[in-house]
Structures are given as C-alpha cells and as structure tokens.
Amino acid sequence: MYKRIFFLFIFCIFIDECYSQVAIDTVIENLHEQSSANPSEVLYFQTSKGIYETGEDLWFKVYQLDAQSFGLSDKSKTLYLQMINSCDSIVWQEKYPIESGVVSGHIYIDEKLSNGDYFLFGYTKGSFYAKDTIGIIPSRKVKIVKNIIHAQVPEPPKDSLCRFEIYPEGGNLVAGIPSILAFKTTDGNGLPINVDGALFQDGKLITDVKSMHDGMGSILFTPCLGSAYYVELKGGKKFPLQETIHSEGIVMRLIKRNKKELTFLISKSAGTAVQPIYLMCQIRGMLCCVGKGLLKDNLRINIPLDNIPYQGIAEITLFNGNMEPVAERLVYVHPDKKLHVAVELNKHTYTIREKATAKIKVTDESGVPVQANLGISVYERAYSNPVDPVNILTHCYLSSQIRGRIYNPAYYFERVDKERSSALDLLLLTQGWRRYVWAFNTPVYHGEMFLTDEISGVQRIRSRSKRKELQGSEQLVQVSNADGKAGLILADSMGNFTVDADIMNDFRSGYLYLKPLLPKDFKPELVIMDCFPQIDSVRKSRQPYYPIVDLSEVMNMQSFDVPVVSGDSTILLDEVVITRKAVRPFRDKMMGKLDSLVQKDLNPAWVCHCGGETINGYLNDYRGYSHHPAGCPTCGGPLKNKSMPVRGKSYDIIKYEPVGPKGEWIVTDLDFVVYNGPEFSEEELLRMNNLWRTQGYYAAREFYQPDEIDMQLSTPDARNTLLWAPSIVTDEKGEAMVTFYCSDINSSFVGVIEGVDGSGLLGNEVFDFRVVRY
Structure with a gap:
C-alpha cells in the first residue's frame, strides 16, 4: 500500500511537471508569435543641429536597429522619409538608400517655409506595418526659422486643469495585501504638477501623498474591502480611488534591487488555494528567464540580472498555476550597459578660423575599447533646440518602448544615481503601466508588411490585337535617370517588373524614368506602385507621441549670444553693465543651395x-x-x-x-x-514621349568643410555648423580623431556625438567650447 501511494505521488509530480512544461512552452510560443508580429526594426534620427534657417541644408543620419538587440540591421534597404509641418502637410518627401544599417542624407529647407516646428518621419519595410495601431512612428522634431533671431521659445499655454491618475503596482489591488499605489499628476498640456496631500479611508487620514519627481510618487497601503478611499490635495481638490479592490487574488511587489538581482515578493489572499506560480522575464520580446515556486502565503523570487543581456525596460509577468497572467511589472535594468564616449579637445577656447582637433575614445561599461559607428556634429549653441529633449538613448530605450508623451526623458540618462533610478521606476509604474497584454484566447495580431525596398510595377498592353503576340513572353523596359544614364530591366510574361535597390543606388539622382521598349501600336502602359500614399493613410491613423518639456522652464534657462529684437526693430536689453570693450558676435545667414541636378526639360519653350x-x-x-x-x-x-x-x-x-x-x-x-x-502638363509631356516617372533615391551631397587654403581667403565665413561627420568609425583601440576649422562667428559652440557599436550598445556625449575674436 505504501509503495502504491509513493508511486502515485511520484506519478502525480511527474504529470504536474509535464503539464507545467507544456504550459510554459505554450506561453513561450505565444510570446514568440506576438514578437514576430511586431516591426523588426527601430529607426533613430540624428540631425546636424536642432534649429535651421530657411535656405539651409538639413543634414541627417538614420540608424536602423534591430528591434530586439538594437544592433545595426540590414533587413531593409530603402528609407522613406517625410518632413511634415504642424498642420500635417508634407513639405519634403524622398527615398534614401540604407547601407549596412545606416542612412546619411540631407534635406533642403525651402525659403518659402514658415517659422515653426517640423517633424522628420522615417519608414522602412521592417519598421512600419499597416494596420498597426500601437507602433511608434520614428520621428525627430526640428525648428525652422527665417532668421535665428526669431528662434525664441513661445510662451507656454495657460492651463488650470489638474489630472490625478492612480496606478496599482502589478495591476490589481487585493484586500488585506500591502500594495504600492503609484500616482501621476499633470495639467491639460501633459506637463507635471508637483502635489502634496493625503490618502483618506472612509474620511480618516491614513497616509501622506507627496510627489517625488515631476508630479509622480507612490504610497504603500493595505486596502480594505468595502472602504471608500480618496486623495485630497492641498487646496481642497479631491480624487476618489476608483480602482476595484478584489476580495481574492495575488499581488506582486518589487521589494529590492541591486546590480546583481531583482527581488519580488509574491503574496496571495487567505482564500486563494496553494498553487505553483511562474515569474517570466523578457526584454523587447526576448525571453530571458522563467522562475517557478509554490505559493502558500508569501514567496520571494529573485531574478538574476545576468540573465538579461541588454539595457532597457524588462517586463516581469506573474502567472498563476493555470498559466494565467495575474500581475505585470516594468523594471529598468542595466543603465550602465552602454557606450561610454569621452571627448578631448586640444583647446577650450579658439580664435576665429582656428583649426580644432577632437580626440574621441569609446569604451563599454567595463572600460574595454569598442569599435563604434558614430555621427558627430559641431554647431553654434544658438541653433540648439531647447524644446527637443531627444537623443539616441531616450528614443531607443524609452520613447520607442512605451506609449504616451514622456516629459523630459533626457533627465533619466544624464547620470546614473539612486535619485534618477527611483524617478525612472516611477515613470514605468505610471507611464509604462499596463494591465496584462497577454491574450491567449484571442488570435495574435500579425502586422502587415506593405513597404518594399524596390520600385515595382506592371506593363500593360492596351491593344487587344497585339496582346496575343506577347502572350507568355518577356519584355524589356528601359530605365534612365536625370543625368542620362540608362539601362534595361526585364518584365516577366505577365508584365511585372521591379527596379531593385542596387539599380536605384547606381542611378541615384532623384527621379527615375521608365520607358517601354515596344512599338507604339502595342499601346504599352506602365503602372508603378507608389508607397507614399499608403504611408500617409497608415500614419494618419496613429496617435503621435513625442517627448515634451516645460516651456516656462526652458525660457528661464535660455540665453543667446545674439541681441533680442522686438517687432519694431528695437534692441531689448535687460541690463547694461560696461566692463570692457568687446566684439559683438558676427553672424550671417548661411544660405544653402538647391541641388544642381540636371532634370529633364519637360517644358521646351x-x-x-x-x-x-x-x-x-x-x-x-x-x-x-x-x-x-x-x-x-x-x-x-x-x-x-x-x-x-x-x-x-x-x-x-x-x-x-x-x-x-x-x-x-x-x-x-x-x-x-x-x-x-506650358501647353502640356509634365505628365502629358511624359506620355507623349512614352515615359513614366517615379521617385528613385534622392541624390547624394557632401557637407562642405573648408580646408587650409579656404580659410586664408578674405571672403566672410558665416558657417554656423562647423562639422557634420556621420560616418566616423573608431579603431580597435576605440579611438578616432576629427578636425575642423572655426568660422568667423565668435560665439559658444556645442558638439554632439551619438552612435552604436553594432551589437546593441548605444551612446552619446555632448561637449562645448568658445570661439573669440582677438
């Protein structure tokens, strides 16, 4: 009898283990399906500066990163780029080639553009899916002005609304179990409001409520079933606690963290059965580890951070014995796991037209030299955009990972300390809070890839009598560019043809012209697919999210080397203190030029x-x-x-x-x-010449950088951007050196370095110096 009982016990354990393994495998399979349905790439825009004057060239670099590892990705070959104004009107729309995960290009800022904020939006076949309503569109904000004098920060809009939102840690409040209640207070513009108040239970004060950072904070309390809770702020505003308090359930709470592990306390209510639980950790859709334990009352589970390979937001999900998700928590891990970029200038103050040298050193978090792909820009500080708090770290690690507008994301990456770690944790408890995104009983949404790297189309024969002659045969189509370069592509027996990315790159000069090589009596017609209209329809269906800052704080911090001029051309001075004779900064509008591309003359008059x-x-x-x-x-x-x-x-x-x-x-x-x-439109003239036109890759240009001979000329040098070097690669020692010449502008300058190492490490650094006249 004892042997039979023992055998039955062993058999039950075996069945339970088998069931658990099958259930875990199901969860892992579901996670893989959800991850594969999401875009596989993340894009980041680096620009040569933050503010541009009309008539200038906007230089940019786009990093195409794998959505999971953040290593450089070569899955997509074509970048579709749009520049859109505040009224959602497109002012620039071109395609650029992607080479080894990087795009370097430029945009001409037309003289006719009005002052205001503009957004660069980027799309690739691997980063932008149709029918995807939750994905983040990669974007970068730039400010465009007629003259830098007009680049003042606008007055912040007045708003008296106070929105107080409450978020239980993990998801649910359960009666009798101590829980963390995070809160966030904002105005109608989404800007934080720091508050002070108290939490009341049935009219009795039980704990103080005070924001710790940017209107966010948290309190620890034990909810009671049937009690009424509300928060009252100083000033008398009351906000009822509308979260449901459950009579039974399981609560997960992060109680300890250090550089080695995360410790979670799992608690269940008295009426809940003893059961096995599973704690799953993932980062950007990659499963890192699964912990298992038997929950009788309270249980501590540690997650070793060595199991998480990257910096970023880790998702910790708690499953009950039936493999149902019951709690979820976001935790930021490995803030030091990044590229550490150091810059050493040969001087801190230069004279006008003097040559400057910057030595760059890149290491990982352990000090090991790293070969990195960097983009470097040096420009006058007046052209920094103070209302754009975005860099490669904030975009990749925060903005592209959680929904909603993040307030001042740069703060969380300025340095790593306990205060910022606590503030970032509050951000993830509120902004990043979610209630169980797992849905096993519903089909996994699969994104629809609709963009292509190549140009595709079909050749149709409009003459019925001639169709039979070509049935089952292939045809040739001529492709040419604005420079007169020509080649041939093949259309299959159905008339389908493609102009692949290699041909587009070889013929790179803007428009491509396609011509059927069939006699006119066949009446050939080309139908070419244009992806930009499809992009517009998808883009307009998504809610845009872009980080924000408090304009009033920016106005207090902002200062220019240029005088502020009123509407009647009067120079406004706050105070005049004469200390010595000084030279006013020389600054002139540096005009850009349209590309000198040779276009086909379709209007012969x-x-x-x-x-x-x-x-x-x-x-x-x-x-x-x-x-x-x-x-x-x-x-x-x-x-x-x-x-x-x-x-x-x-x-x-x-x-x-x-x-x-x-x-x-x-x-x-x-x-x-x-x-x-013209007597005819361009399209009519194209048809008359049996030509079809479509957008190829926008023509390449090089950033002008003067040499020693140029600097000896007497021509005024009004360059406000001294250096734009998008393709700096450090050597095996992690080192690189760049040189540039200062212009005639005597002012403060700032340098920005951003880059990747190709395997998942990201980094940035900012340096500054002064240029003076003697």
Missing part, C-alpha cells in the same frame, strides 16, 4: 533675344513655332541669350518650315501671343 528685332524676344518651341529650328546662327548656338518665358508676357512667334525651293527654310506664319505657361 524658351525665348531668344538675338538681334533685338522684337521688344520681348521670340518665343521658340511653342505651339509648333520656332525662330531658330536648326539653332541660332547669330547668337553662337541655341543656349546663348536663352531665357525662360514669363507667364502673362507677350512674345512674337514665328514659324519656319523647309518648304521653299530645294527644301529651303522659309517663314510660313507669324503671330503675337501671350504666354500662359
């Missing part, structure tokens, strides 16, 4: 002024009329004295034709017309 025979000249190549159909003999060729016609202006038109004796060219008609623009 032009004006010839040769001989002075008419007041406004002859209008050529218009309505079949041309003064010089074979060239201009008196002007030395068709390009000399050639100008574009002006709308509304009157011109003589003359037609020559070879209809005279022995084919001589003679005048057959004369007229006097008002020019009202």
Whole structure:
C-alpha cells in the first residue's frame, strides 16, 4: 500500500511537471508569435543641429536597429522619409538608400517655409506595418526659422486643469495585501504638477501623498474591502480611488534591487488555494528567464540580472498555476550597459578660423575599447533646440518602448544615481503601466508588411490585337535617370517588373524614368506602385507621441549670444553693465543651395533675344513655332541669350518650315501671343514621349568643410555648423580623431556625438567650447 501511494505521488509530480512544461512552452510560443508580429526594426534620427534657417541644408543620419538587440540591421534597404509641418502637410518627401544599417542624407529647407516646428518621419519595410495601431512612428522634431533671431521659445499655454491618475503596482489591488499605489499628476498640456496631500479611508487620514519627481510618487497601503478611499490635495481638490479592490487574488511587489538581482515578493489572499506560480522575464520580446515556486502565503523570487543581456525596460509577468497572467511589472535594468564616449579637445577656447582637433575614445561599461559607428556634429549653441529633449538613448530605450508623451526623458540618462533610478521606476509604474497584454484566447495580431525596398510595377498592353503576340513572353523596359544614364530591366510574361535597390543606388539622382521598349501600336502602359500614399493613410491613423518639456522652464534657462529684437526693430536689453570693450558676435545667414541636378526639360519653350528685332524676344518651341529650328546662327548656338518665358508676357512667334525651293527654310506664319505657361502638363509631356516617372533615391551631397587654403581667403565665413561627420568609425583601440576649422562667428559652440557599436550598445556625449575674436 505504501509503495502504491509513493508511486502515485511520484506519478502525480511527474504529470504536474509535464503539464507545467507544456504550459510554459505554450506561453513561450505565444510570446514568440506576438514578437514576430511586431516591426523588426527601430529607426533613430540624428540631425546636424536642432534649429535651421530657411535656405539651409538639413543634414541627417538614420540608424536602423534591430528591434530586439538594437544592433545595426540590414533587413531593409530603402528609407522613406517625410518632413511634415504642424498642420500635417508634407513639405519634403524622398527615398534614401540604407547601407549596412545606416542612412546619411540631407534635406533642403525651402525659403518659402514658415517659422515653426517640423517633424522628420522615417519608414522602412521592417519598421512600419499597416494596420498597426500601437507602433511608434520614428520621428525627430526640428525648428525652422527665417532668421535665428526669431528662434525664441513661445510662451507656454495657460492651463488650470489638474489630472490625478492612480496606478496599482502589478495591476490589481487585493484586500488585506500591502500594495504600492503609484500616482501621476499633470495639467491639460501633459506637463507635471508637483502635489502634496493625503490618502483618506472612509474620511480618516491614513497616509501622506507627496510627489517625488515631476508630479509622480507612490504610497504603500493595505486596502480594505468595502472602504471608500480618496486623495485630497492641498487646496481642497479631491480624487476618489476608483480602482476595484478584489476580495481574492495575488499581488506582486518589487521589494529590492541591486546590480546583481531583482527581488519580488509574491503574496496571495487567505482564500486563494496553494498553487505553483511562474515569474517570466523578457526584454523587447526576448525571453530571458522563467522562475517557478509554490505559493502558500508569501514567496520571494529573485531574478538574476545576468540573465538579461541588454539595457532597457524588462517586463516581469506573474502567472498563476493555470498559466494565467495575474500581475505585470516594468523594471529598468542595466543603465550602465552602454557606450561610454569621452571627448578631448586640444583647446577650450579658439580664435576665429582656428583649426580644432577632437580626440574621441569609446569604451563599454567595463572600460574595454569598442569599435563604434558614430555621427558627430559641431554647431553654434544658438541653433540648439531647447524644446527637443531627444537623443539616441531616450528614443531607443524609452520613447520607442512605451506609449504616451514622456516629459523630459533626457533627465533619466544624464547620470546614473539612486535619485534618477527611483524617478525612472516611477515613470514605468505610471507611464509604462499596463494591465496584462497577454491574450491567449484571442488570435495574435500579425502586422502587415506593405513597404518594399524596390520600385515595382506592371506593363500593360492596351491593344487587344497585339496582346496575343506577347502572350507568355518577356519584355524589356528601359530605365534612365536625370543625368542620362540608362539601362534595361526585364518584365516577366505577365508584365511585372521591379527596379531593385542596387539599380536605384547606381542611378541615384532623384527621379527615375521608365520607358517601354515596344512599338507604339502595342499601346504599352506602365503602372508603378507608389508607397507614399499608403504611408500617409497608415500614419494618419496613429496617435503621435513625442517627448515634451516645460516651456516656462526652458525660457528661464535660455540665453543667446545674439541681441533680442522686438517687432519694431528695437534692441531689448535687460541690463547694461560696461566692463570692457568687446566684439559683438558676427553672424550671417548661411544660405544653402538647391541641388544642381540636371532634370529633364519637360517644358521646351524658351525665348531668344538675338538681334533685338522684337521688344520681348521670340518665343521658340511653342505651339509648333520656332525662330531658330536648326539653332541660332547669330547668337553662337541655341543656349546663348536663352531665357525662360514669363507667364502673362507677350512674345512674337514665328514659324519656319523647309518648304521653299530645294527644301529651303522659309517663314510660313507669324503671330503675337501671350504666354500662359506650358501647353502640356509634365505628365502629358511624359506620355507623349512614352515615359513614366517615379521617385528613385534622392541624390547624394557632401557637407562642405573648408580646408587650409579656404580659410586664408578674405571672403566672410558665416558657417554656423562647423562639422557634420556621420560616418566616423573608431579603431580597435576605440579611438578616432576629427578636425575642423572655426568660422568667423565668435560665439559658444556645442558638439554632439551619438552612435552604436553594432551589437546593441548605444551612446552619446555632448561637449562645448568658445570661439573669440582677438
């Protein structure tokens, strides 16, 4: 009998272990399915500065990172980029090639753009899915002004609303079990409000309530079933505790943390059965470890941090004996696991046009040298955007991971100490709080990848009589660019064709032109897929989240080397203290230039002024009329004295034709017309020439950096951006050196370094110096 009981006991343990393993495997499989349904890449924008003047070039670098490891990803080859103004209107839209997980490019800031905030949005096939309503669109905010003088921070909007929100740690409050109650107080603009008050139970004060950081705080209390709770702040505002207090359940609480492990206290109510529990830890969809224990009353479970390979937000989920999620907690881990970037300037103060040298050293958290891919920018401090608190750490580790607008995320990465760790924990208890995202009984949502790296289309034959001749055969399509470079691509028997990323890169100059190589009697037509309209429809269905700062605090901190000018051009001075003769900072608007790309001339009309025979000249190549159909003999060729016609202006038109004796060219008609623009639209002219046009990769440009000879010229040098180097790679010692020349601007300058090591470590550093006149 004893042997049978013992055997039955062993058998039950075996069945329980088997069931547990099957259940855990199911959870892991579900986690894998959910992770594979999410975008596989994260994008981060680094810009050459924060504020731009109209007429300048905006230089940028995009890091394409694996969504789990944050290592450089090469899954996508094409970046779709849009620049959008505050009214959600697109002011720039181009495609750029991605090479080894990095994009380096530029945007021209048109002179016609108005002052205001603009956003850069980036999309790749691996980072932006259709029907995904929770994903974060990678973005970067820049400010555009007509002149840097107008780059003042606006007055913050007034708001008297006070929103007090409460978040139980883990998810639920259970009667009789001590629990952490986190809270967050904000105004109607989402800015934090620091508060002081108390928590009352049935009208009796039980504990004080006071915010610790940016309107956030927490209290420890034991809820009672049937009691009414409310928080009363100083000033008399009351907020009832609307969270349901459950009679039975399980509560998870983080009670201890250090550099080696996290300690959680798991407690259950008296009426809940003894049962096995499972504690699962994951980071960005990667399962790190699973802990198991038998919960009788209270149970402590430790999670070794060695099991978590990366810095970032770890998700800790508690499952009961039926493998149902009952509590979840976000914890920030490994804040030191990053690139540590050190910069050493050869001087701290330079004179105008002096050469500067910066030595860079990159190590990991243990001081081991790291080979890193860095982007470096040096620009005048006045062009820093104080209302954009974003860098590579804040975007990748916070903004791309939790929903909602984060207030001043840079604060949490300025340095690692106990105060900031506690503040970051409060952020995750409130902003990052969630209530069980696990849903085993519902199908896993699978994102829909809809962007492509290549250009795809189909060639259709509109002539019914000719379709049978091409049935089952392949056709050729010519591809060319604005520089006249041409090649051939193959369309299959169904007419489908693609222009792959390699061809787009080889023909990189803006627009690509496609031409069917079939006789006109086939009436060929190309239908080319354009992804940008689809991007717009998906983008507009998502709630944008971008970090915010308190404008009033920024206004108090902001100072410029330039004088502040009022609307009537009066220079406003707060105080004048004469101490010595000084030189006012020299600053001029550094104008950019549009790309000097050779585009196809789809409007052939032009004006010839040769001989002075008419007041406004002859209008050529218009309505079949041309003064010089074979060239201009008196002007030395068709390009000399050639100008574009002006709308509304009157011109003589003359037609020559070879209809005279022995084919001589003679005048057959004369007229006097008002020019009202091209006879045909660009699309009509393209069709007339059997051409189709589509966006290829935007043309590459190089950032201008003067050399020693340039600096000896007497031409004024008004560069406000002294260096933009997006492709600096440190050597095996983790070192790199960059040099640049100061301009004629005598002011404060700031340098920004950001980068990755390719395997998951991210880092940034900021340095500054001064340029003076002697």
